[in-house]
Amino acid sequence: MDRLSNATLDRLPKSIQKPGYDRSAITTGIVHLGIGAFHRAHQAAYTDTLLADDPRWGILGVSLRSADTRDALQPQDALYSVSAANGGNIKRRVVGALTGIMVAPEDRAGLIARLADPAVRIVSTTVTEKGYSHDPATGALREDDVDIRHDFLHGDRPRTTLGTIFGGLKRRRAANIPPFTVLACDNLPSNGHTLRGLVIRFAELADPELAKWIGDEVRFPSTMVDRIVPATTGGDRASVAAALGLEDAWPIMTEPFTQWVIEDDFGLGRPDWDQAGATFVGDVAPYELMKLRLLNGAHSTLSYLGYLMGCETVAAAMQEPGIARLIEEMMRLEVTPTLPALPGFDVAAYCKSLLDRFRNPALQHRTWQIAMDGSQKLPQRLLETIRDRIAKGQPIDRLALGVAAWMRYVTGIDEKGRPIDVRDPLALRLKTLADEAGPVAARLAPTLFSVRDVFGTDLPVRPRFTLEVEAALDQLFTIGARVTVNRLQEIAPFGTCNSDQ
Incomplete structure (x- = not known):
């Protein structure tokens, strides 16, 4: 031809x-x-x-x-x-x-x-x-x-x-x-x-x-x-x-x-x-914040959880009822309240359009592709939202699960014991830390919190954050991603600490 x-x-x-x-x-x-x-x-x-x-x-x-x-x-x-x-x-x-x-x-x-x-x-x-x-x-x-x-x-x-x-x-x-x-x-x-x-x-x-x-x-x-x-x-x-x-x-x-x-x-x-x-x-910041937290934050959370469930593409992951519900609720309940007002912009309609786009079967968008470079993406996509939520004493259940899913992913071993090809500037460092800690949430989570390139110095000393992520990571290790996501609404929040004390 x-x-x-x-x-x-x-x-x-x-x-x-x-x-x-x-x-x-x-x-x-x-x-x-x-x-x-x-x-x-x-x-x-x-x-x-x-x-x-x-x-x-x-x-x-x-x-x-x-x-x-x-x-x-x-x-x-x-x-x-x-x-x-x-x-x-x-x-x-x-x-x-x-x-x-x-x-x-x-x-x-x-x-x-x-x-x-x-x-x-x-x-x-x-x-x-x-x-x-x-x-x-x-x-x-x-x-x-x-x-x-x-x-x-x-x-x-x-x-x-x-x-x-x-x-x-x-x-x-x-x-x-x-x-x-x-x-x-x-x-x-x-x-x-x-x-x-x-x-x-x-x-x-x-x-x-x-x-x-x-x-x-x-x-x-x-x-x-x-x-x-x-x-x-x-x-x-x-x-x-x-x-x-x-x-x-x-x-x-x-x-x-x-x-x-x-x-x-x-x-x-x-x-x-x-x-x-x-x-x-004149100022792009409100639009940028909306997109980073709603689309990109949801995309990253969906990609790590979807990959762990064995879903090769975003559209396949959105066929999982638990993931679809989790992503919708994360955007509506945990992310949207952190956004500044955009006069004349319908945020609820934007969220609905995102869900429709994620479900588009014509886009073979691989969860593995979105999962790349997570150490560079998490600070903007999830952690800043979490900081805002913690400052106002608001729940972070779904956002914390997204962070825990990243931690589970960068261990480099999936739920069936197969290797994960983790592409990340910090991949070797993260893998070394994960191997030293082992597949135990109580050891792995604190070990990865020490990576200041990702978490800075403030989040690792906030119990509202660390206990929530560690509890979610424990669920991922013990019952797997699919059951963890499906049970999210059926059980008490992962974390039990309601303050930073």
Whole structure:
């Protein structure tokens, strides 16, 4: 079968939406760090919609590590398809917003040079939580990180996201070129403000004078992004090829729902993403908090419990009555009361839409995929909500079970004694601690509470938290995830301590 490419676009069926512009006229106005599936399903798709009217905003995608995406898409002129599925209803389009793909380790100096191009006005990121080289529990830069230390010494050949952004800004300032806007699109609280603080701290250690210039001149708007994008499977590739009549080496499978809320603070202009459905606001924080705690917190809880039950996908886990009830009640009873008011926004309807999205059988979103990098995700997705609940003396039964399920998962052995492929920056450390403690909640929970990168220094000394999580973990070890979840409403709360005394 022939490959999707510029030369074969005209052979696509009429039912497939394709770029409605001359791709040769597109110039690169955005450099995106972290050219994974989410960006290609989300920000690149929004941008693709606008290029017919404003061709200045093509995207140079950058992989900071692997060449896989470049190798898959370069033979097809950086074109790829996006299939949005809900049940049997599938809408497909081909996106042409990428002007090329770079692999940073192959040409680190070349990447810095591209960032200094005056035509580049935005540098955006989807590098996941672990790509920020920070302590998720405190938000502080990991100054002793080996790659960060490398970038202090070899700023012209950076390995990290922070070093790359710093290197590009340094080159622009030296050339008297106005700085690009840095647009964070990862699931972090106040992601733009967080990234700003990390870049400035990096700069203070590497070049204090440049740090002041960055603080004064560079814009770091925060965003809230939302779209479920499962990993692509071999079956997905086959079904897409059949629909397109052409081979697409790395198609994207996603859901119809998509949301993008952006702080309108750009130094050198921006695409009219609102014309493609994005929302520009003065403060993204309330939307971001809502999404982190409701969608992402529920997703993580569901993924750990679902995996332990043997559910391969989110949709399969939602077929478990106990999980479906747990997730609905966690969102309604424990998470929603911690959220600030959003005038005109129906939170109850949003929660219902999340449950419907989780149940979407067309999305083969693996629980194992969502479970990755839990040590980086838990602080934002569950632990901040727990802190708010404890401060008000409110129950945390379901949230605590989510934390306990993560602890059970990172032992690396499932309920049938089979190994779990735990993917996490702290995986080896967590596994060593779990092996030393053994499968006993009274030992394992306190041992993992000692990991300050995750729990900080406050939660491990709060009995309201520690006793609740330990009791839930004991249930997971003794009766298993399915029975624990099903019995949640039939028994007294896991914890018996109603105060911090």
